[in-house]
Amino acid sequence: MAKQLDIRIDRGSPVPLYHQLAEQLTSAVTDGSLQPGDPFENEIALADRLGLSRPTVRRAIQELVAQGLLLRRRGLGTTVANRQIHRRAELTSLYDDLQRDGEARPSTTVLAHEVVHDEHASAAMGLPSDTPLLSIVRLRRAGDLPLAVMHNWLPPLYSDITREELEEKGLYAALRERGVKPVVAHQRIGARNPTPAERRHLGLRPSQPVLTMTRSAFDAVGNPVEYGDHCYRAQDYTIEVMVDQR
Numbered sequence: 001m002a003k004q005l006d007i008r009i010d011r012g013s014p015v016p017l018y019h020q021l022a023e024q025l026t027s028a029v030t031d032g033s034l035q036p037g038d039p040f041e042n043e044i045a046l047a048d049r050l051g052l053s054r055p056t057v058r059r060a061i062q063e064l065v066a067q068g069l070l071l072r073r074r075g076l077g078t079t080v081a082n083r084q085i086h087r088r089a090e091l092t093s094l095y096d097d098l099q100r101d102g103e104a105r106p107s108t109t110v111l112a113h114e115v116v117h118d119e120h121a122s123a124a125m126g127l128p129s130d131t132p133l134l135s136i137v138r139l140r141r142a143g144d145l146p147l148a149v150m151h152n153w154l155p156p157l158y159s160d161i162t163r164e165e166l167e168e169k170g171l172y173a174a175l176r177e178r179g180v181k182p183v184v185a186h187q188r189i190g191a192r193n194p195t196p197a198e199r200r201h202l203g204l205r206p207s208q209p210v211l212t213m214t215r216s217a218f219d220a221v222g223n224p225v226e227y228g229d230h231c232y233r234a235q236d237y238t239i240e241v242m243v244d245q246r
Contacts, residue, residue, distance in 0.1 A: 002041040003034065007050055017052060021060035029069045029080055040070060040078040105143055106170075110163045111201075112137040121153035124216040125224035134159040138166060139201050142236075146202045150230040158225075175225065182217035182225040189213050191234060202233050209234050 005028050009020055028034045040061075041049075047057040061078065064070040071081045113136050119129040127133075134154040140147050152171060154161065158178065165174045175182070194202065194210045202210070210231040217225045 002039040004041060004049070005033065009050055009052065018056045018059040018063070021050070021052070021057065022063040025060060025064055026067070026069060029064065034080045036080050038080045040080060042077070107141045108167045108170075109139045109141075110136065110166050111139055111149075113163045113166070115159060116153075118153060121227045124214075124227040125153070125155060125218075127155060127224060132156055132159070134161065136161075136166060136171075138171075145236060146233070147236060148230055148232045149198050149201050150228060152226050152228045154226050155224050171226070180219060180225060183220045184222075185215050185217040187213060187215045192231075194231065198231055202231075204233065 005024070007021060007024050009017060011017070013020065034040070043054060043057050043061060046052075047054045050057070061070060065072055065078075068081055070078055072078050113134075115132050116135040117130055118133055118135065121133055121135075122129050122131045133156070136152050136154070138150045138152075140150060158175065158180070161171070161174050172182070190212045191209050192212060193206075194204055194208070198204070198210060199206065199208075204210070211234045212229070212231050214230075215226075215228045217227075219225055
């Protein structure tokens with residue numbers, strides 16, 4: 001039997017009704033009120049219970065289906081999808097996101113930690129091409145699941161960040177301890193086939209793609225903080241983007 005959630009709709013709010021509903025349904029899935037495999041309340045029953053139109057409820061449910069949170073199957077109804085790591089496209093670290101989610105303990109293995117010259121990474125941070133950068137490559141796990149291979153380049157100011165720090169905490173936590181907070185970034189999200197090394201680290205078959213994200217981050221006065229080129233297991237990871245046109 002589908003669980004009836006305590007949904008509160010504010011008809012005086014400028015926020016569209018479908019979006020209010022979608023946000024509360026999303027929270028119910030991500031906070032564990034609804035578990036993977038749980039049946040989801042019938043669209044008609046939910047509309048009647050909340051006094052909303054069926055198109056409004058249908059649009060809200062479709063938002064969750066599009067995010068991979070709900071699964072619709074003909075003849076079987078709507079159920080909560082298997083758990084994925086969902087991440088908003090904002091200036092947080094994967095380590096912080098996993099800790100906040102609380103579903104699986106994050107862990108890190110540093111695969112490489114060296115000072116290099118990299119023209120592409122330097123250009124992405126607006127630095128001279130011969131700038132010595134700290135190059136770090138990490139394998140991030142959520143519990144026992146290998147989730148991401150992350151390559152980051154840091155400007156000389158942060159080259160004192162150690163392997164031990166990176167395996168104990170997230171990169172952004174190490175930066176925060178140095179009084180650094182990235183506030184502006186340029187991100188690019190895509191997908192591609194993994195390299196042999198990425199496939200090995202992430203436990204992927206040759207036909208399975210990876211989700212990618214590159215990011216150049218800067219502090220409040222425009223100083224470069226980091227450039228990252230990350231890849232994620234596509235079947236276990238989604239990036240959620242909110243567009244606000246005001």
